[in-house]
Each structure stands twice: as C-alpha cells, then as structure tokens.
Amino acid sequence: MRFQGKTILVTGAAGGIGRNITTAFEAEGARLAVTDLDTKGIEAEVAFDGDLTDRIFCDALPQMVKDKLGSLDIVINNAGIITRGPLPEASDNDITLSIAVNIEAPLRLCRASIPIMAGQGGGIIVNTSSCWGLRPGPNHPIYVMTKAALASLTQCLGRDHAHQNIRVNAVCPNEVDTAMLRSGFEARGLDPLSAIDDLNASVPLGRIADPQDITDVITFLASDAARYMCGSLVEVNGGKPVI
Numbered sequence: 716m717r718f719q720g721k722t723i724l725v726t727g728a729a730g731g732i733g734r735n736i737t738t739a740f741e742a743e744g745a746r747l748a749v750t751d752l753d754t755k756g757i758e759a760e761v762a763f764d765g766d767l768t769d770r771i772f773c774d775a776l777p778q779m780v781k782d783k784l785g786s787l788d789i790v791i792n793n794a795g796i797i798t799r800g801p802l803p804e805a806s807d808n809d810i811t812l813s814i815a816v817n818i819e820a821p822l823r824l825c826r827a828s829i830p831i832m833a834g835q836g837g838g839i840i841v842n843t844s845s846c847w848g849l850r851p852g853p854n855h856p857i858y859v860m861t862k863a864a865l866a867s868l869t870q871c872l873g874r875d876h877a878h879q880n881i882r883v884n885a886v887c888p889n890e891v892d893t894a895m896l897r898s899g900f901e902a903r904g905l906d907p908l909s910a911i912d913d914l915n916a917s918v919p920l921g922r923i924a925d926p927q928d929i930t931d932v933i934t935f936l937a938s939d940a941a942r943y944m945c946g947s948l949v950e951v952n953g954g955k956p957v958i
C-alpha cells in the first residue's frame with residue numbers, strides 16, 4: 716500500500732496503459748482522479764471527461780482535482796497520440812493535434828500542478844515519453860519530436876523543482892501491446908496476430924511489453940523508493956534498441 720491516502724491525477728486513463736495505471740494505484744490505496752475523452756467504466760473517486768487540447772480544461776484540471784480530493788500529490792501525464800508516416804505526408808491537423816496532446820497538455824498540466832504541489836510541500840510528476848523520444852525511430856518524425864520534447868521538459872522540471880521537493884521523471888517505453896500499437900497494424904493492412912509475433916521476435920527478452928511492465932516502472936517512480944530521482948528518463952524496452 717505504497718500510495719495509501721495519496722491523491723493522484725491520471726491522464727489518458729481510458730487507454731491501454733492508463734487503465735492499468737489506475738488499477739495499480741487504486742490497489743495500493745491511492746485516491747484517484749482520472750481524465751480522458753470518455754471515462755465511462757473507470758473506477759475512480761472523481762472522473763473528468765475532457766479534451767486535453769482544450770487549454771482552459773488543462774489549465775483548470777489540477778486545481779479541480781485539489782478542490783475535489785483535498786490535495787494533488789501525484790500527476791501521471793500518460794495521454795498521448797501517435798502520428799505515423801514521413802513529414803511531407805502530415806496534415807496541418809496531424810501537426811497541431813500531436814503538439815497539443817503530447818507536448819502542450821503535459822506542459823500546461825505541469826505548469827498548473829507545480830504551484831499546488833509546492834504549496835503542499837512537494838509532489839510527484841511522471842511523464843510518459845518513449846524510447847523513440849530519446850533516439851529517433853524511422854518514419855514517425857512528429858511523434859518522435861513530441862516525445863523528445865516531453866523528455867526534455869522532464870529533465871528541465873526535474874532539475875528546476877527538486878528544491879521544492881517536487882520530483883519529475885519520465886518512463887520511456889518501447890513497443891507496448893495497446894490499441895495505439897495495434898492501430899499501426901491496421902493502417903498497414905497487417906494481421907494483428909502475426910504482426911505481434913514478429914514484433915515479439917524482435918525483442919531480446921522475447922516479447923513486447925504489456926501495460927503492466929510500464930505501470931510497474933511508473934508506480935516505482937511515483938513511490939518513495941525513487942525518492943532521490945529527479946529528471947530521469949527511464950527506458951523500458953526489453954533490451955530492444957531503437958534502430
């Protein structure tokens with residue numbers, strides 16, 4: 716029960732990794748606020764349906780959580796979208812949406828959360844970047860750029876706010892078996908089962924990650940066991956390099 720009584724905001728809570736995160740924190744005693752475009756069916760003390768591209772919603776969300784739950788101890792910036800394909804094929808919407816969801820939303824949520832956490836004597840933020848944000852994979856320039864920006868933001872905030880007892884770190888997964896990953900198979904006309912087998916074979920540990928593999932690192936970063944970690948980018952990759 717590492718998070719007994721702690722209040723936590725999880726974005727993208729309806730997604731593959733997000734649902735797993737919420738279950739894990741709840742099982743360890745956290746009091747949960749969740750947000751997503753549609754939070755139906757997610758177990759939480761408070762749920763905010765909303766679009767993270769809505770600046771007013773993002774800016775207000777941390778204080779809304781504090782108002783409902785009494786404090787804001789932990790923020791997990793997990794929501795994200797992926798845009799695939801070479802840059803010349805990207806639409807204006809691909810660019811603005813990816814920047815809004817993957818960069819601007821966590822930036823705004825951090826900006827609004829940090830003063831609340833500082834006023835409480837500390838807090839914890841875990842961002843979800845990607846191995847591809849640390850080293851670029853092919854043909855995903857917009858996604859890679861946004862995840863690199865989030866990694867950089869994490870390093871900056873980890874350094875700038877440690878003196879306020881606010882720890883900011885990021886988890887950087889490689890491939891995880893969620894709807895986000897599988898949407899790429901559909902787009903390329905691949906059979907999901909054989910595509911997963913092929914990907915599993917490309918990982919030195921023998922399988923791509925499941926959401927629990929990522930959640931376990933997120934809960935570690937949010938726990939007291941990571942009390943001396945600030946601005947770290949933790950790769951979770953099964954030994955698979957980005958090539």
Ligand SMILES: NC(=O)c1ccc[n+]([C@@H]2O[C@H](COP(=O)([O-])OP(=O)(O)OC[C@H]3O[C@@H](n4cnc5c(N)ncnc54)[C@H](O)[C@@H]3O)[C@@H](O)[C@H]2O)c1
Pocket residue numbers: 726727728729730731732733750751752753765766767768793794795796816843844845846887888889890891892893894895896
């Ligand atoms: N799946 C992978 O292979 C992988 C690898 C590395 C990093 N990641 C990152 O992990 C995080 C979680 O991804 P996932 O695999 O669970 O994907 P997912 O698609 O299952 O979940 C993402 C969630 O974000 C929410 N979201 C998207 N746009 C939103 C918006 N405008 N407003 C509010 N919510 C919005 C979606 O509704 C969804 O529930 C993402 O940041 C992703 O980039 C995933």
